[in-house]
Amino acid sequence: MRWVLVFLVLLASCVYVLTNNQKRLIREGDLLFAMGKPLMAISMYERALLNYVPFSPYNEKAVEKIKKTCQALTEKEHKLFCQETLRSALYQLRGFYVPYWETTTKTEKDMLITKLELYIQHNNPPPEEYQQIFKELKAITDYDPYPSVFWSFLVVFSLAGWIGSAVFLTLKANKKAFLSFLVFLFLWLLGLYLA
Numbered sequence: 001m002r003w004v005l006v007f008l009v010l011l012a013s014c015v016y017v018l019t020n021n022q023k024r025l026i027r028e029g030d031l032l033f034a035m036g037k038p039l040m041a042i043s044m045y046e047r048a049l050l051n052y053v054p055f056s057p058y059n060e061k062a063v064e065k066i067k068k069t070c071q072a073l074t075e076k077e078h079k080l081f082c083q084e085t086l087r088s089a090l091y092q093l094r095g096f097y098v099p100y101w102e103t104t105t106k107t108e109k110d111m112l113i114t115k116l117e118l119y120i121q122h123n124n125p126p127p128e129e130y131q132q133i134f135k136e137l138k139a140i141t142d143y144d145p146y147p148s149v150f151w152s153f154l155v156v157f158s159l160a161g162w163i164g165s166a167v168f169l170t171l172k173a174n175k176k177a178f179l180s181f182l183v184f185l186f187l188w189l190l191g192l193y194l195a
Contacts, residue, residue: 018056019051022051022062025045025048026058026061026065028044029041029044029045029065038069042069042082046062046085046089048061049062049090050093063086063090063100066082067103070082080111083110083111083114087107087111090104111141112134116130116134119137148194152195154187154190154195155188155192155195157187162181162188165183
């Protein structure tokens with residue numbers, strides 16, 4: 001019972017500290033924005049969002065502040081920085097569920113348009129190439145860098161099997177133990193490569 005109480009007190013203190021950090025960082029971001037430093041304000045809002053506490057009202061405030069700041073920016077490079085910062089922060093919050101998935105999707109679409117506008121501005125391609133450039137930028141944006149769930153599970157399973165077969169091989173040196181050792185080693189290496 002005492003350990004449960006200690007755990008609850010530690011959990012409550014962590015939530016309290018993170019929520020206070022969010023509140024302070026949003027205030028600092030508002031002050032920087034009012035002083036005419038929107039890029040520094042974006043960084044403060046991002047830090048507030050990365051102090052994520054489920055169900056905290058400051059999470060939504062930080063997201064909204066970054067979105068409003070992005071809309072207020074006039075230079076395309078700064079707008080792209082803002083959009084990439086928001087997307088990056090939202091991707092860092094991923095866990096068992098993905099909070100603000102709709103915002104992430106909309107931000108990626110806005111980023112794609114801003115990147116296309118910047119590319120056109122700096123490289124001045126002919127208008128008939130716009131569609132192809134858009135497709136290439138979209139392919140880069142849509143790339144999924146996350147590992148495969150199946151192969152990640154296989155890595156853990158085969159590593160445990162490889163360690164177990166190594167122990168079995170040292171205790172009983174026979175063909176079956178050696179074969180299982182090689183199979184689990186091969187599966188583990190294959191899983192690491194394909195995950």
